[in-house]
Amino acid sequence: QVFSTVTSLLSLAVFKDQWVLEDLVQEMQEQNTALSFGPLEPNGFISVQGSFPAITALRDFLLLKANSLSNEGKREKSRSHQRLKRRAEQRRVPTVHDGERQEVVLDTDVYHYMKHFFPRTLQVNDRVSISSITDGDTTTIRIEGAGSRSDPGQVVRVREKIETQSVKLYSTLRKERICFEERSSRGKEWYERTCHLLKASFPQVLIIPYDSHIDVIGSSSDVFEFTKKV
Incomplete structure (x- = not known):
């Protein structure tokens, strides 16, 4: 008799100190769409059902992650692989003499990715200026009016454009x-x-x-x- 479907009971407890287990399960589901996943139990167990090759691929995926926990030097690597946590804190700052000024605080990795692949998001005209300051894991983008031709409404629109793009990137x-x-x-x-x-x-x-x-x-x-x- 040939078994077309197998069920595996996995324990993800080994990953709980480095990952949010719910995020790890979501990543497993995205990587292995041919598998069916049961609910994640409080003790870290989860049942998975599918073909044997698909189960094997999932095993290889988890082994790769487990290997990254083998020593202290690689813990930073394992932590960084989880979903980039959203650190965007949009706040309005006081109006300055040359027009309205606003700031958006982004995860530095998201900022680098946006700057490289979506440069138009950070492009402005002569009525608005953009500057950035990176401090470790966060980068602050400052948007403000430029001189006498500044347009407060456009400053807001540029900020909203950056926020919209950053939300998409944080989720993927x-x-x-x-x-x-x-x-x-x-x-x-x-x-x-x-x-x-x-x-x-x-x-x-x-x-x-x-x-x-x-x-x-x-x-x-x-x-x-x-x-x-x-």
Whole structure:
């Protein structure tokens, strides 16, 4: 007899310190649309039903995540892969002498992605000026009128355009941190060259290199496949 469908009972408790389990389940569902997921139990157990190859693919997906928890040095990588938390705090600041000024506070990763793939969102005319200040995980975008031709209404419209785009990105973006296993310049060059070669196959992925790691930002499926190939 051939079994076309199998059921697996998974324990996600090992991930609870690094991920919000509900977000992890949602990511599992997005990655494995051929599977049926039961409700997440308070103790971290969840039942999954589907074909054996699909269950195997889910196992590989979870093993990749579990491997990132193997040592303290990779915990930052595992935490960064969960859904980018929304830190956008829109607030109105007092009017200044050259027109109305407003600010939008974004997650820095979202700001980089928006600036790279949606530059028109941050483009303005001679009546409005935009500046940004990055402080670690957050970037503050300041929008204000420019000189005597400033238009307070347009300042508001630019802010709303940035807010609308950021909401879309917060709901779809993920980040994976690839730490350099070999800390030499040769090891860094290998990772950067490999990422550059793969970039052509993942045009919507943003790669940000640092001295000790590379951040990969994009949709959940793209980031997972990209880091898996690396």
